[in-house]
Structures are given as structure tokens and as C-alpha cells.
Amino acid sequence: MDSTRLALAALAVPLALAAAAPPGHAEQARVFQADLGPLSGSGARGSATMALDGDLLTVEITTGGMTADQPHLQHLRFGGRDTCPPPQAAGDGALSTAELVPYTGDIQVSLTTEGDTGPQSALAVTRMPAADAGGTLSYRRAFRVPDRVAAALEAGRVTIVQYGVDVNGNGRYDSDAGLSDLDPSLYAEATFPATCGQVKPVPQGGTSAGEGGAAGADPRLLGLGALLIAAAGGALAWGRRLRRGR
């Protein structure tokens, strides 16, 4: 192998890696999407996409309008009515987690940034993502989930809930709204639900969007082709006449 070939081969390795998900072979991965709408008048809004490969769940969430520079708890829930709560679910003011549970069910997965992702990490504030200075929260992680979580995702029963609403608008969580009904060591503002989204399976496969009307022979092209070939015949005849005239 000469040096040029070696260089080409070296180049080909990263190129092959870049094309790690080659098209043209069927995939078993399942994909889910969620639209995250505001709760508790948070005004926050976002979207989430997930992919499940076996028991490996990849989760991506982007939410805007979250309390800036503050951590936000986020969970996957199911085991209730398995829908996001309607606006009237909040008794007075911000929605409490107690008012949320009948709709979304219990915490099944904690969407932490590292370590454990079980329900026991539900209040692990230090391992939850924080919104940036502009109030955008961007989360991406892949982790293993139990079968029942995979089954609930497949059945469209899962909701995503993100928390943390700066009710008095002073830029941080404080005791103005009291202490959390989840954990008295946290301020209530830190555990007010801020967004909720129903996680739905995406469409399967491609789509049928043609009826073949432009698939058959194109008479205009055929006609033009025939005309050109006739002209070629004419040119030949002209050439023969030139030769005879000689």
C-alpha cells in the first residue's frame, strides 16, 4: 500500500464513522415526540424528541421561557389518567404537584444530567439541568429504562413534566410561595410544574404521495427526441448529397 492509498484509507475511517447511521437498512428504533406547553402560567414552551433502541432511551428537550439560571426538575410520569392537566386543574394560583398527580400519574423516570435516573432521584436538584441566562433549557441524555417504561412510551401513556416557576418574578426561587409539598427542604417555586407534554409515538415509515401520473413516458420528451433523430437523418442525407456533388 503506497502512501497515497494509506492517506485515503485514513480519511475513509472518519468518513465511515460520520455515516454511522447508514440509510437503506431497516431500523428497529422507536421514536417519540412531545409538545411541551405551559403550566402554572409559566409561559414556558418547548419540544422533546426521544428514541428507544432496545432499552436505551435517548431524550432531547429544548424549552424556552424557563426561569433563567435556575435548575429545573424534570420527570417522565405515568400511572394516572396519563394526560397533561387541563388549565382548571390548578385550584388557586400555581398548580401544585398534588393537583398534577391524578392526571399524569407518578414519577417513573428522573431526567437527571448524570447518575441515577430512577424515581428516587426525583428531587436531585443538583443533578437537574439549569436554564441558561436567556431562560432556555437544553437537555440531552441517553440511559437505560425498565421494560414498563418502554411499554408505557409505546402505548402513548407517558408525560414529561418540568418544574420551577419564579412566581413573584424576582429571578430566583424563594420562600414567598412557601415550601414544597414534595420536599420541605425545597422552596415551593422550585417544584411548581412549569411545562407538561404528552409523549406520542411518531409516524411509522414513509408516506404514499404519488399516483404515477408523471411516472410514465413523457410524450413531450419522446416527441422532441423523435424530431432530433429525424434531423440527424436529414444531416446524413445532406452529407451524402455533398459527397455525390463532388
Place this chain on the structure above:
Amino acid sequence: MGKHSAKKSPWPGLGLAALAAVALGTAGAALIVTGLDGEPPAPAKGRPLARPVEAAAPLHARSEPVRVTIPAIGVDAGRLEPLQVDADRRLPAPRRHDVIGWHAAGPWPGQAGAAVLVGHVDSGTGPAIFHRLGALRPGDVITIGRAAGPDAVFTVHRVERYRKEEFPTRRVYGPTGNRAELRLITCGGAFDKSSGAYRDNTVVYATLTGLRRPGS
């Protein structure tokens, strides 16, 4: 000398005639082959973008897409049809051949994730709104006008074609690295007369690269 040149003079004419005959014949044959084939434009193979597309930050607010312009293939559609998946979880095509449909239950154009538009490649009688979708190339621009807020400008970074039974669901609809992406889907490849459907899907991948105030 004069005799000589007089004798030679027919040759350039003869050469010209032969050349014209060959050129015309070849062009004619090529047109007939193309005309008989009649497949919609196919994606170009193995042409990566010279430099990667610079993604813009996703939009958070949802705003309904109301206009789609794709200058490279002459598309300017002023109405869209929201699409819902059917019982088989398939995304249907829009009812009309001159209307683009969008997957209303997924991310909306400009939001993080893959927003999906679907259009017909042809009707029973001729080309439809996405007939030339496969002719799009990396770098081409797609602008989505939205009911509220600035237009979302997307740049094509990939055009691919798959057999329908090998449609890569994760690649098309799956995680995008929290980027705001757009997918345009239509039919392509050979038309299977026995099933009355095209064998392939053509998919255009684009990334949100900017915002533009309407009219600017």
C-alpha cells in the same frame, strides 16, 4: 493548388454533416430514454456540503406554518394542510396535489426536533407540488412563513431516497441534537403499476439557519 483546394472543399461540409447527425441522433436518443423513464428527479449521490450548515437556535413558541417557498425548485405554496397519522400510524399525504401537508402533532417548523412536511410527487395525470423535490441540493434554501413572528429559513444539508420498507424512521423523525430541523417527504424511484404506488420515498433534510421578517 487551386484544383486541390476545390477538391478538398466538400470535406469540411461532410464532416459537419456527420457531426451534426451524430449530435442530433445522440440528443434525440437521450431524450427518448429520459421520456420513457419518467422518474421524478433523484437525489445526487455522494455530494457532501462544502462546509457544515451553521444552525440557528430553535424557536420556542409554536406558530402555524402558512407558506412554503423553495426557489430552487419553483415552489411557492400559500396554504398548508395539517396532517394526522392514520390507524396504522402512517402519515397520510395531503388531500390535494397542489397543497403541502405538515405533521401537526410533531415539532412545528422552527421548534427543536424534526418538523415534517409532505407533498405529492404527482397526481394521476401529471406532476404535483413536490415533483422536483429530489432535485434539491445541499445549500438550497427553504423558507417557512409562519402565522405569527418571522419566517423560518432552513438550509438543505442532505437529500436521500429510501425503499419504503427500509424507511429510516429514527433518522427522519428522531433526535436532532436539539437542533430545529425540517424534513420534506415525497415519493420517488420507480412507479409500481401493480400496487399503484412509488417504491421509494425521497427525503430532504434541512436545518434552521436564520429568521427573516416577512417582506424583508
